[in-house]
Amino acid sequence: MAATPPPTPRAVPCPPAPGGCDAPAGQPCTSHSGTRERHTFHRARTASWETARLEAVPAAKLVADAAKLRRGMHGAHAAELLDAHGHTTEAERIRLAVSDRNGLLSAKQAAELLVDDAERGESR
Ligand SMILES: [Zn+2]
Structure with a gap:
């Protein structure tokens, strides 16, 4: 393989x-x-x-686009946005990441996380 x-x-x-x-x-x-x-x-x-x-990752695109319009957007807001658009799995993933990092996760980092996850999933 x-x-x-x-x-x-x-x-x-x-x-x-x-x-x-x-x-x-x-x-x-x-x-x-x-x-x-x-x-x-x-x-x-x-x-x-x-x-x-x-x-390639609609949930990440959604967050990245919102983060561009809202400077300093937080990961928690990214999770709310994901929920509002029906990306519940991704929202939960970001909430866990926010809590893992003691709240230190920006929306931009959240989008990067979702891209990384999707790419790792593809290569499995
Ligand atoms: Zn070149």
Whole structure:
């Protein structure tokens, strides 16, 4: 059985210049007009990958979008929002995480947690 590689920005294409190098999904980023392989990813590619990860997890997207509008939104509010939209399992998950961290969980971190959970579930 093949091991699932860890998710990286390589999964999405790199945006074209000036932000990125236009590398197709699955290919490494390049520099110097494509002649040299980069060991890191262009920031624009990482950003588009983060967006794609959120899009794949509706509950996380919901929380991330709300957190963008409400600065300093707390994990507890994220849980309420999830409940209100019928994501009860995810809401419970976030409430547990908030209590595990003694209340120190932001909505942004809550969204990241949900993405991590979903990706771990896929690779099982
Ligand atoms: Zn690139």
